[in-house]
Amino acid sequence: MTQWVYRFGDGTADGKAEMKTLLGGKGANLAEMASLGLPVPSGFTITTEVCTYYYANGKTYPDDLKQQVEAALAAIENSMGTKFGDPLNPLLVSVRSGAPLSMPGMMDTVLNLGLNTQTVEGLADRAQDARFAYDSYRRFMQMYGHVVLGVDHHLFEDALEATKAKAGVSQDTDISVDALRALVKTYKSIVQSNTGAPFPEDPMEQLWGAVGAVFSSWMTARAVTYRRLHDIPAGMGTAVNVQAMVFGNMGMTSATGVTFTRNPSTGERAYYGEYLVNAQGEDVVAGIRTPQPLTQAMAGSSNVEGKALEEVMPQAFAELVAVFERLERHYKDMQDIEFTVERGKLYILQTRNGKRTAPAALKIAVGMVEEGLLTQEEAISRVQPASLDQLLHPTLDPKAPREVITRGLPASPGAVSGKIVFDADTAERRAAAGDAVILVRTETSPDDIHGMHAAKGILTSRGGMTSHAAVVARGMGKPCVCGAGDLEVRVHDKVARVGSLELQENDTITIDGGDGTVMLGLVPTIDPELSGDFAKLMEWADASRTLKVRTNAETPEDVRTALRFGAEGIGLCRTEHMFFEESRILAMREMILAADAEGRRAALAKILPMQKGDFVEIFEIMAGLPVTIRLLDPPLHEFLPHNDEEMQKVADATGVPLARVQRRANELREANPMLGLRGSRVGVLFPEVYEMQARAIFEAAHEVERKSGDTVVPEVMVPLISSSKELELLKKRIDAVAATVAEEQGKTLTYSIGTMIEVPRAAIRADKIAEHAAFFSFGTNDLTQMTLGLSRDDSGLFMDSYLRQEIFAADPFQSLDIEGVGRLIEIARDGGRRTRPDIKIGICGEHGGDPASIFFCQKAGLDYVSCSPYRVPIARLAAAQAALEKSGYSTA
Amino acid sequence: MTQWVYRFGDGTADGKAEMKTLLGGKGANLAEMASLGLPVPSGFTITTEVCTYYYANGKTYPDDLKQQVEAALAAIENSMGTKFGDPLNPLLVSVRSGAPLSMPGMMDTVLNLGLNTQTVEGLADRAQDARFAYDSYRRFMQMYGHVVLGVDHHLFEDALEATKAKAGVSQDTDISVDALRALVKTYKSIVQSNTGAPFPEDPMEQLWGAVGAVFSSWMTARAVTYRRLHDIPAGMGTAVNVQAMVFGNMGMTSATGVTFTRNPSTGERAYYGEYLVNAQGEDVVAGIRTPQPLTQAMAGSSNVEGKALEEVMPQAFAELVAVFERLERHYKDMQDIEFTVERGKLYILQTRNGKRTAPAALKIAVGMVEEGLLTQEEAISRVQPASLDQLLHPTLDPKAPREVITRGLPASPGAVSGKIVFDADTAERRAAAGDAVILVRTETSPDDIHGMHAAKGILTSRGGMTSHAAVVARGMGKPCVCGAGDLEVRVHDKVARVGSLELQENDTITIDGGDGTVMLGLVPTIDPELSGDFAKLMEWADASRTLKVRTNAETPEDVRTALRFGAEGIGLCRTEHMFFEESRILAMREMILAADAEGRRAALAKILPMQKGDFVEIFEIMAGLPVTIRLLDPPLHEFLPHNDEEMQKVADATGVPLARVQRRANELREANPMLGLRGSRVGVLFPEVYEMQARAIFEAAHEVERKSGDTVVPEVMVPLISSSKELELLKKRIDAVAATVAEEQGKTLTYSIGTMIEVPRAAIRADKIAEHAAFFSFGTNDLTQMTLGLSRDDSGLFMDSYLRQEIFAADPFQSLDIEGVGRLIEIARDGGRRTRPDIKIGICGEHGGDPASIFFCQKAGLDYVSCSPYRVPIARLAAAQAALEKSGYSTA
Numbered sequence A, B: 001m002t003q004w005v006y007r008f009g010d011g012t013a014d015g016k017a018e019m020k021t022l023l024g025g026k027g028a029n030l031a032e033m034a035s036l037g038l039p040v041p042s043g044f045t046i047t048t049e050v051c052t053y054y055y056a057n058g059k060t061y062p063d064d065l066k067q068q069v070e071a072a073l074a075a076i077e078n079s080m081g082t083k084f085g086d087p088l089n090p091l092l093v094s095v096r097s098g099a100p101l102s103m104p105g106m107m108d109t110v111l112n113l114g115l116n117t118q119t120v121e122g123l124a125d126r127a128q129d130a131r132f133a134y135d136s137y138r139r140f141m142q143m144y145g146h147v148v149l150g151v152d153h154h155l156f157e158d159a160l161e162a163t164k165a166k167a168g169v170s171q172d173t174d175i176s177v178d179a180l181r182a183l184v185k186t187y188k189s190i191v192q193s194n195t196g197a198p199f200p201e202d203p204m205e206q207l208w209g210a211v212g213a214v215f216s217s218w219m220t221a222r223a224v225t226y227r228r229l230h231d232i233p234a235g236m237g238t239a240v241n242v243q244a245m246v247f248g249n250m251g252m253t254s255a256t257g258v259t260f261t262r263n264p265s266t267g268e269r270a271y272y273g274e275y276l277v278n279a280q281g282e283d284v285v286a287g288i289r290t291p292q293p294l295t296q297a298m299a300g301s302s303n304v305e306g307k308a309l310e311e312v313m314p315q316a317f318a319e320l321v322a323v324f325e326r327l328e329r330h331y332k333d334m335q336d337i338e339f340t341v342e343r344g345k346l347y348i349l350q351t352r353n354g355k356r357t358a359p360a361a362l363k364i365a366v367g368m369v370e371e372g373l374l375t376q377e378e379a380i381s382r383v384q385p386a387s388l389d390q391l392l393h394p395t396l397d398p399k400a401p402r403e404v405i406t407r408g409l410p411a412s413p414g415a416v417s418g419k420i421v422f423d424a425d426t427a428e429r430r431a432a433a434g435d436a437v438i439l440v441r442t443e444t445s446p447d448d449i450h451g452m453h454a455a456k457g458i459l460t461s462r463g464g465m466t467s468h469a470a471v472v473a474r475g476m477g478k479p480c481v482c483g484a485g486d487l488e489v490r491v492h493d494k495v496a497r498v499g500s501l502e503l504q505e506n507d508t509i510t511i512d513g514g515d516g517t518v519m520l521g522l523v524p525t526i527d528p529e530l531s532g533d534f535a536k537l538m539e540w541a542d543a544s545r546t547l548k549v550r551t552n553a554e555t556p557e558d559v560r561t562a563l564r565f566g567a568e569g570i571g572l573c574r575t576e577h578m579f580f581e582e583s584r585i586l587a588m589r590e591m592i593l594a595a596d597a598e599g600r601r602a603a604l605a606k607i608l609p610m611q612k613g614d615f616v617e618i619f620e621i622m623a624g625l626p627v628t629i630r631l632l633d634p635p636l637h638e639f640l641p642h643n644d645e646e647m648q649k650v651a652d653a654t655g656v657p658l659a660r661v662q663r664r665a666n667e668l669r670e671a672n673p674m675l676g677l678r679g680s681r682v683g684v685l686f687p688e689v690y691e692m693q694a695r696a697i698f699e700a701a702h703e704v705e706r707k708s709g710d711t712v713v714p715e716v717m718v719p720l721i722s723s724s725k726e727l728e729l730l731k732k733r734i735d736a737v738a739a740t741v742a743e744e745q746g747k748t749l750t751y752s753i754g755t756m757i758e759v760p761r762a763a764i765r766a767d768k769i770a771e772h773a774a775f776f777s778f779g780t781n782d783l784t785q786m787t788l789g790l791s792r793d794d795s796g797l798f799m800d801s802y803l804r805q806e807i808f809a810a811d812p813f814q815s816l817d818i819e820g821v822g823r824l825i826e827i828a829r830d831g832g833r834r835t836r837p838d839i840k841i842g843i844c845g846e847h848g849g850d851p852a853s854i855f856f857c858q859k860a861g862l863d864y865v866s867c868s869p870y871r872v873p874i875a876r877l878a879a880a881q882a883a884l885e886k887s888g889y890s891t892a
Helices: A017-035 A048-056 A065-080 A119-127 A130-147 A153-167 A177-195 A203-217 A221-229 A281-286 A296-300 A314-331 A358-370 A376-381 A385-392 A424-432 A446-454 A468-476 A532-544 A556-564 A582-593 A597-622 A644-654 A658-668 A680-685 A687-708 A724-745 A760-764 A780-788 A796-804 A821-835 A851-859 A869-884 B017-035 B048-056 B065-080 B119-127 B130-147 B153-167 B177-195 B203-217 B221-229 B281-286 B296-300 B314-331 B358-370 B376-381 B385-392 B424-432 B446-454 B468-476 B532-544 B556-564 B582-593 B597-622 B644-654 B658-668 B680-685 B687-708 B724-745 B760-764 B780-788 B796-804 B821-835 B851-859 B869-884
Strands: A005-009 A043-046 A093-098 A109-113 A239-244 A255-260 A272-277 A335-342 A345-353 A404-407 A409-412 A415-421 A437-441 A457-460 A480-482 A487-490 A495-498 A501-504 A508-512 A517-520 A548-552 A570-574 A627-630 A714-718 A752-757 A775-778 A840-843 A864-867 B005-009 B043-046 B093-098 B109-113 B239-244 B255-260 B272-277 B335-342 B345-353 B404-407 B409-412 B415-421 B437-441 B457-460 B480-482 B487-490 B495-498 B501-504 B508-512 B517-520 B548-552 B570-574 B627-630 B714-718 B752-757 B775-778 B840-843 B864-867
Touching (some): A017 A239, A043 A065, A093 A203, A119 A130, A130 A177, A130 A203, A255 A281, A314 A345, A358 A532, A376 A869, A409 A468, A437 A446, A457 A508, A468 A480, A480 A508, A548 A869, A582 A644, A597 A627, A644 A658, A680 B796, A780 A821, A780 B780, B017 B043, B017 B314, B043 B065, B065 B203, B119 B130, B358 B376, B358 B532, B385 B851, B424 B446, B437 B446, B446 B468, B457 B468, B457 B508, B532 B869, B570 B597, B597 B627, B597 B687, B644 B658, B680 B724, B687 B714, B752 B760, B780 B821, B821 B840, B864 B869
Parallel strands (some): A437 A457, A548 A864, A627 A714, A752 A775, A840 A864, B437 B457, B548 B570, B714 B752
Antiparallel strands (some): A255 A272, B043 B239, B255 B272, B404 B517, B409 B480, B487 B495, B508 B517
């Protein structure tokens, strides 16, 4: 016989904390607390398997469930000395959902169940308080009527308001018992007229109605949406907890509260919580009465009013503190506890690991290690890597007032203020003059890169989380809010509008890329603290992890930031960004417009010293750490202007006739640039481009070795390889440049040549490609695009629909598609190592900073991940968790 | 000791015909003929291994080569009764290249080697003809001077012309012996002054010089190019044949000729060839004297002059005929034979399988089966599948005069005449009125489809072999010449220019898509003959093959053509082409512009009856053969116009405001349409589109079953699947439509649902996808694009360079990339069959009609290939060859 029902109470329980899958979180913890001897009202849990059965069998129950429930109910009666439906001494119960993963507020609850025309009188007698009994009755009818019977809750609320108006009172607590009796009658007729049936009097009918309602609430639209957003499988199901009611509203010696064993906002080791005297649980959260502080310390702080529980009920408080200590030690985590005091007696109704902010998660994890509660490894697993993002950027001063004018997507975290500029050139000019500016655009393009670099933050009215602005801003670690749809940006008029508000160039705004808000004027921010707890946790993480963490960076500023964040090398130095600077793009354009190799060489010769200078600077900063430099990758047309006016400027600047500029731009225009003339194909077609870059790299390496004495070992990375012959050819040319430079310098250099694996064919042919590659770096952005046949720029049209219909479990551009792209990575890894057992393998797509993807990289046995500077700490922590095979706790 | 030298002559030989890799084609066949007892002048072959050694060792020879050559030379001397360098009775030799694969005219030859100041006199004595001897000497000096010594051949030719001018004669043969003596002196001084050294007198020095020159000629630019074009590996190397000279120029009883055992142009069983009396081999091909016909039959035909060898030298002719019969029976193939008659005695200098035209290859193969020379299986392997293309289309009447005005790429075979039109609408209107028109465009786009359908042929000035025009035209089996770069097309002015020639609308032109020529006016054509030999060979092929052959077709005309060509079903019926017709595109546009699903349904309801009609017609024609229908595939923006004028028209026609048309077009515009909102993604996002199509398919199937009694089993194919969930979702919806239609019709239908495998991820996840797919069809066009990260539309910019640098062995859009895409096909096949052992697997990309790719499909164990109608016979033959594992012979 299957056990569908698990009892708890009186110091014993059928279940325990580890049985969350079967009993749900709440049920498992109630069982655990009962076993610990904590004062838990008796009750039982109907398992999640019943939920599964319920949906698999047309909303019916297993045959033997009724019998098991009745037996469990009898046990509660025994324990409480009351009887379900007994007119003189009635047992009342609560019926609550409890899923394996917390879904706060998503599902339904019914309290005070068991009350009817007769038992309400018994309750009144027992409590010696008729008002309390009738108030409980009307609360029950209201909840049950709405949740189980489906009556619009406004009907009940309107009747309640009418009663108060008639009585001339404003508080629920001021309604007289007679008025409550009348209200109960009114509720009965509301139910009768809205459902065509009387309100059920039979407590067993009430109970089954409530159980069915809880199971049904598993599939409400809001629950389905919540699960989708939080990645909770529908097959998991919910349990139902039936528990003897205890009453925090039985007079002034009763109370109810919600507490935390530590401060969930800061992580401080200080009890934290709120309570209300003479109230039921729902009153605390409903906000009708203002809750009072738990402790005197809280009461002493400025923004909490009322007397502390510590002062009002010192005995109950002392018991509660003992429970706090017991539970924290038991669960080794900060607990979120609900309690009720019924006429001086403390009951614990729920405990769970408390949600917390990112700073609190960090402080609690580190604190618990210092207190000896956790090992360092356990502490590592207690902080969600992604949440570190909140700690690395300036954040808005929580105390500062703000005027939010619109919202967009939180595309790149951090809060920043600055003066509005509408174009990249102005941004650059004004930034050079010392102004803090925010670049505001409809959307951005590669032409805007210099302006994005110069700006403190970026705001766009169009584009999603993976738009150009978002991707580049995250790469730069710059705050960005994008897709603020209510914002109308008129770049040419230099004006942006939100409703009737008009923003001009030079107006100051503040953006918070962490939550997508846009505020008028300057809002003060707080700088991140990278020492202390943060540094400690990172140190522990580094001791545990095996994956190396590198960074994707090319500007000196980014490289320094990444080093400060603990990067162990550069995994991706994108050389093309270097060409978009105003001083260089002209030479780049001359190169593209040149009629022959000689013309291209002449133009490239102008770029060589600048490019060499870039590398010198990077090598110097990295001081011997590995630096992987990717040769030119984007299609050449990205360097050419797109309209006639701009082309005329190029024609004027280069002395090339306009017609030729237009013709060349036209020749280079592509139907599918992602799959066009870019990456190594440019290198194959125009050998002089990569030759110039190779020379710049090698000359820079020689120079830095000479000046600093450090050993510089550049790793030259060829992008977009699809065939081993392509790499063989290019490697020969690069080796030839290295040999020439070595001869010129009279000294050989250690360097290696490797390739991106970003074309599916390269993964398939990795064994052959490894013959010419000392390392592989998975460019998972492009590999995802090609493997899924999915353009990142275009998928916005349908990605949402794909996620909603669960075709994709997650956006494959944010979290690696392990089944598809991941499989290709494994194939490439196997092929590469077969040919070259010591081949170094890493990943340098955006996924390199995504914790779930890092877990995959650990499992796949890669050597390193590389990510944008601000993601380096996240990667370090995720890599440590992956090495420990423990996933992070959720934070709020 | 390695044998570097293989002798032949006097009825024996060291080598044989099978040793082509070692001895080259010429050497192996000379050995074979010697062993057969045919009159082959004695000689020897220096092996291809020496060539390999030569290049691997800085152009030096193996130590023991000299000794082996000298011994072989002595054997020739013995055989011929002459002596190399003997002033009285000199042996002269020819030195010729001979690679394992024929490279006609690519490498160098030296004749009459061994002549010097002394031996020329001995030759004169022996021949009793001083003029002959000196003529031979000056020929030798001229060849040797150019080929071995590197002297510009014009210098010799100028001296020869000067000699003739001085003597007042016009023919070489009229130069007196004294003048020739003087000419030889002049040649000597030319060599002295141009090389700084005298012309070598020592015959052995001459011999090694010539051997070295032949080996060196293996790596000349033209030889390298030829090998690249013909896919011959450079590592193969050439052999060198040294053979005793016999002289066709020893007076009027001597002759030399080049012959075929059958007519290489028509395949007729009739000896065919040309000869010259008193001439050396080079004279026949040089074209200075007009060769005479071999047979009296040839002499009797109108366009050959002179007396036949049959008449002039009946004895030698009879011997030659005996050799013909002997060699054809021996080699079981038509032979290309060079012979010389020296003073009445016949010598055979070379035999090889003769190159032939496609019609000749067919006729010879079938004829030889009927003669009992070949089995049917052998005959199948004798015709190159791709060459059938020439037999299926009308061809220009070879006798008709023509005025070629320009050339482009031979994009789609067939010759056709018609009046020029410059736009698709005019093409359609004029074709409807009964005019034969040729659509002339700069390039074509999907908007032009209706015009391409209406036109008899297509001519473009831009685009390559895989441009839109080329691909669509091949699909339609319509002649197309594209990328005619000299043609300047001004569509708006309705004029096209080539140089000074101006073509107006209505001017008649003729295009030959088989060779890319464009001619002025009407050139008569000859229709293809599909019965007779062709039908026989096809019947034999069908008996041998195991792969099924289907077609890619959707218009009734194409479907009928494919059936006539032997298609066994439709493997790809593209439904989108059906929407571009003027009567439908409006409804399609309404659908795209609709604000909601209801609006889309209303528009689709207009298309439903037309779409159903399409399928009724196709099912009727196919009469029970399988029909795979692919649901809508292209991105929606392809159906929207691209400029304001066109958008205004759409706005007017649909009643949708222009601004909304523009906005929608803008929303749907994509950065990489290949990877965008298309295929099943459209189906997922707008369920009503596929639902309408499914309904049309099922209703049509019911209707045709009812009317014809045939069983119609439609195969519904979902494009661009990348995840099993995508297919699962769409299959459910299609199944639901089928159920609804079955209920309406009161009868269930047998149908299957399958998918294209064209996204790399689909290949990787094929095991999961097969859970919902009854069949897989590899869309190798898109699979190639995504696997290689290579846009077909854009690769033109660099494909040429990639082929030239041998990064790609072949254009992956023409011949399947077996190592990359092929590997994914194998992975998908394994995954699919693991889940569903009876899953049907085919290929429907353009590769389905490419013989090399069909060989792969056979090896990979696929069930069928599907190709455009005109490729069906090619596929049938290639599939038969693949099943027999024999590859086709080359045709000329």
